[in-house]
Amino acid sequence: MHFRVGILGATGAVGQTFVRLLHDHPWFEIAALAASDRSAGKPYRTAASWQSGTPIPESVAEQTVHPTEPGALAGCDFVFSGLSSSVAGDVEADFARAGFPVISNAKNYRMQADVPLLIPEVNADHSVLIEEQDWGGDGFVVTNPNCSTVGLVCALRPLVGAFAPEAVQVTMLQAISGAGYPGVPSLDIMGNVIPHISGEEDKLTREPKKILGTVRDGRIDEADLAVSAQCNRVPVRDGHTACVSVRFADAVGPDAVREALQDYRSPLTAEDLPSVPDTFLHVFDEPDAPQPQRHVHAGGGMTVSVGRIQPCPVNDVKFVVLSHNTVRGAAGGAILNAEQLAREGYIRSRTETPASA
Ligand code: NAP
Numbered sequence: 001m002h003f004r005v006g007i008l009g010a011t012g013a014v015g016q017t018f019v020r021l022l023h024d025h026p027w028f029e030i031a032a033l034a035a036s037d038r039s040a041g042k043p044y045r046t047a048a049s050w051q052s053g054t055p056i057p058e059s060v061a062e063q064t065v066h067p068t069e070p071g072a073l074a075g076c077d078f079v080f081s082g083l084s085s086s087v088a089g090d091v092e093a094d095f096a097r098a099g100f101p102v103i104s105n106a107k108n109y110r111m112q113a114d115v116p117l118l119i120p121e122v123n124a125d126h127s128v129l130i131e132e133q134d135w136g137g138d139g140f141v142v143t144n145p146n147c148s149t150v151g152l153v154c155a156l157r158p159l160v161g162a163f164a165p166e167a168v169q170v171t172m173l174q175a176i177s178g179a180g181y182p183g184v185p186s187l188d189i190m191g192n193v194i195p196h197i198s199g200e201e202d203k204l205t206r207e208p209k210k211i212l213g214t215v216r217d218g219r220i221d222e223a224d225l226a227v228s229a230q231c232n233r234v235p236v237r238d239g240h241t242a243c244v245s246v247r248f249a250d251a252v253g254p255d256a257v258r259e260a261l262q263d264y265r266s267p268l269t270a271e272d273l274p275s276v277p278d279t280f281l282h283v284f285d286e287p288d289a290p291q292p293q294r295h296v297h298a299g300g301g302m303t304v305s306v307g308r309i310q311p312c313p314v315n316d317v318k319f320v321v322l323s324h325n326t327v328r329g330a331a332g333g334a335i336l337n338a339e340q341l342a343r344e345g346y347i348r349s350r351t352e353t354p355a356s357a
Contacts, residue, residue: 033063138350254319283309
């Protein structure tokens with residue numbers, strides 16, 4: 001498989017993670033980088049304030065950043081979007097109407113009834129919603145969830161299969177990189193906790209119900225799950241930590257939860273899709289794990305870590321979940337979505353000349 005891809009919002013925190021993860025991807029070749037008018041026309045090295053932790057890939061460093069217009073990315077088979085939500089709604093619609101598959105990180109279309117909110121290990125069957133979309137051609141939009149929702153839902157998935165969770169309380173400790181670049185001013189976050197992230201609690205309340213819902217007749221019946229969320233920005237660079245407490249319809253204890261999480265096997269392997277990690281969920285027994293500084297890079301940032309599984313005197317069981325917000329929660333998750341959609345045939349080459357032509 002070989003596809004030429006464009007990255008919208010290529011200069012941002014998520015866009016840079018796309019570049020880092022894609023520059024040596026076996027299926028996807030970075031064909032075009034796009035960003036705002038502030039960046040268009042500049043070499044990528046100059047336009048992006050490279051923060052990604054590894055050297056900027058030489059293969060893209062001198063590429064000229066394109067304006068964010070479908071015509072400028074005509075040589076791409078599909079686009080990833082790491083666009084600010086302030087512009088993603090209109091821009092992603094323009095690209096979908098121009099016939100592009102748009103694999104987005106932005107919030108704008110996540111809750112639209114015909115748009116999959118996809119995590120391939122959790123709800124791969126939701127991709128059929130693409131067939132309900134009508135942008136006037138072959139284009140479509142697929143989204144990945146909010147970076148906090150991702151870790152929570154990955155940990156809930158085995159529990160939904162084994163038991164009947166009916167209510168979840170989650171307190172999020174969210175990394176600074178979740179606010180993009182340059183993000184939160186240093187004087188606001190150094191030595192501090194900010195107990196408000198605009199719109200985040202609403203996303204955590206709504207998105208899990210859609211993701212864990214069931215597709216029927218081209219629509220999703222949402223899961224019957226109450227979620228109460230509190231979101232805090234904390235002085236951590238990468239990695240969102242979720243302190244979760246779950247109430248089940250029938251009595252379930254920590255041993256059963258641990259067993260369900262440990263025994264859960266992802267329906268996908270690295271042989272199916274290149275970005276599938278060897279371990280989907282890693283369960284810690286150590287009393288002080290998981291921690292962002294030690295464990296956020298597990299599985300290249302695609303493994304979700306769970307620990308501190310204990311009885312909860314208010315609900316039934318409580319535990320802690322850690323996931324990488326710009327990898328599993330953004331660019332890595334979106335790349336996995338694109339791999340799944342390519343394997344299913346939803347993403348096709350727009351640029352190859354048929355052999356018979
Ligand atoms: P960011 O660092 O602020 O980057 C935003 C990107 O959008 C930049 O490349 C910027 O280009 C581009 N952009 C802004 N205005 C534009 C315009 N008018 N036209 C074209 N491009 C424009 O944000 P981020 O953290 O990477 O987040 C990107 C998206 O992913 C957001 O929707 C966010 O909610 C979502 N998300 C982020 C995370 C995370 O952990 N950071 C996780 C999940 C989802 P310039 O550099 O040229 O301004």
